Amino acid sequence: MNLLKLNNQDDRLDALKEAVKPFEDRAWKHDKEGTFPTENIKELQSIHYTALTVPEEYGGKNISLLELVKAQEIISKADGSTGLSVGWHMGIVKNLAETKAWPQQLYKEFCEKAVNDGALLNNTASETATGSPTRGGKPTTIAVKNGEDWLISGRKTFTTMAPVLDFFVVSAAIEGEDSVANFLISRESNGLSIEETWDSMSMRGTGSHDLVLDKVHVPANRLAAYLTPGDKAAAGWLLHIPACYLGIARAAKEYASSFALEYSPNSIEGTISELPNVRQKIGEMELKVMQSQHFLYSVASQWDNASETEQQAMKPELGAVKLSVVNDAISIVDLAMRLTGARSLSAKNPLQRYYRDVRAGLHNPPMDDMTIMLLASHTLSNSRT
Numbered sequence: 001m002n003l004l005k006l007n008n009q010d011d012r013l014d015a016l017k018e019a020v021k022p023f024e025d026r027a028w029k030h031d032k033e034g035t036f037p038t039e040n041i042k043e044l045q046s047i048h049y050t051a052l053t054v055p056e057e058y059g060g061k062n063i064s065l066l067e068l069v070k071a072q073e074i075i076s077k078a079d080g081s082t083g084l085s086v087g088w089h090m091g092i093v094k095n096l097a098e099t100k101a102w103p104q105q106l107y108k109e110f111c112e113k114a115v116n117d118g119a120l121l122n123n124t125a126s127e128t129a130t131g132s133p134t135r136g137g138k139p140t141t142i143a144v145k146n147g148e149d150w151l152i153s154g155r156k157t158f159t160t161m162a163p164v165l166d167f168f169v170v171s172a173a174i175e176g177e178d179s180v181a182n183f184l185i186s187r188e189s190n191g192l193s194i195e196e197t198w199d200s201m202s203m204r205g206t207g208s209h210d211l212v213l214d215k216v217h218v219p220a221n222r223l224a225a226y227l228t229p230g231d232k233a234a235a236g237w238l239l240h241i242p243a244c245y246l247g248i249a250r251a252a253k254e255y256a257s258s259f260a261l262e263y264s265p266n267s268i269e270g271t272i273s274e275l276p277n278v279r280q281k282i283g284e285m286e287l288k289v290m291q292s293q294h295f296l297y298s299v300a301s302q303w304d305n306a307s308e309t310e311q312q313a314m315k316p317e318l319g320a321v322k323l324s325v326v327n328d329a330i331s332i333v334d335l336a337m338r339l340t341g342a343r344s345l346s347a348k349n350p351l352q353r354y355y356r357d358v359r360a361g362l363h364n365p366p367m368d369d370m371t372i373m374l375l376a377s378h379t380l381s382n383s384r385t
């Protein structure tokens, strides 16, 4: 199967649904052992999923944001950790095509590697000192000029997909200047190592370890872009995040609904699916899934159809959809667990994993408090007489 050869979005999504079926079983082991689902990523590479957001001129499919969120939801329904992991790569590649933030040659070279070898990248922006980079903190990772090239030293936290990344997009402050830049650093570079620090209770299979850089030599042409810390540009690609948590919420809803149709305690005739208290929860879950889906798909397709200027005005919607979908995903998993009862707490029950995994969404960007403040400013600036 080669998704790049399928010209119809629905065919690609159907093929992806088939491909991710084994991920569900593997999720147990990786969650339990805190290991990275390398085999899932290899399978996504082998069907060329990881090249779908590459522009057509470089051999990809330039899929729309709407298709990307639908695809990410499918993967995350099977395994949230795999979905969030590959979602960063997919989204960043799409974002770079839209913003043209990198020199054309550098982006082209990476894209060709993504198409031909399944190369993967991710942004490593977070640090202990800055916390979430969205708050505007300056990296303590430092780039020192070395002739025409650079020597980069520092430590990055939360490097999702660290076990399989081919390239790390590392943000670093430039010594002696007030500027910060992203550098594209290859995994093979001397002085680069991964410290296996990821011990989170959520998204245990994302391999979000620390990246340690000790005077890593980076060629001059790998300075990919100058950055403004806490950049306020609208970022449609970040919708891969709510897509991930909606996928997990759907899995919880389906599990609880199937359980309701099967569970028949001897206090009643038939199954608990006929009881009003259970049907109430099923209806509430369905309502939240529907609301999330429509909000997410509508904002994604609005982005797809907007001009660049219109996209920049979409920050309030982009923040709102992430906040709404993630918080509803947490509520949906909660309802699914209440419906299922104490069995949901068993280590053998998938709901306890979904419960832990959806919490991570609160700590992916943009953060809820920033979104609420943005919505307040948006309202007040539109209300000014």
Ligand SMILES: Cc1cc2nc3c(=O)[nH]c(=O)nc-3n(C[C@H](O)[C@H](O)[C@H](O)COP(=O)(O)OP(=O)(O)OC[C@H]3O[C@@H](n4cnc5c(N)ncnc54)[C@H](O)[C@@H]3O)c2cc1C
Binding pocket: 088, 122, 123, 124, 125, 126, 127, 130, 131, 132, 133, 135, 157, 158, 159, 160, 202, 203, 206, 208, 360, 363, 364, 365, 367, 369
């Ligand atoms: C599963 C997962 C995967 C991730 N993958 C990646 C990745 O691939 N690459 C990457 O770079 N990062 C990644 N991250 C990191 C993520 O983007 C955040 O940097 C990280 O979660 C820390 O955010 P925080 O809000 O907890 O931390 P902090 O920013 O330290 O915030 C902690 C608390 O302090 C408050 N706070 C801190 N600063 C301010 C401020 N200036 N104003 C107001 N309140 C403030 C916050 O409200 C919060 O309550 C990942 C995180 C998770 C959970």
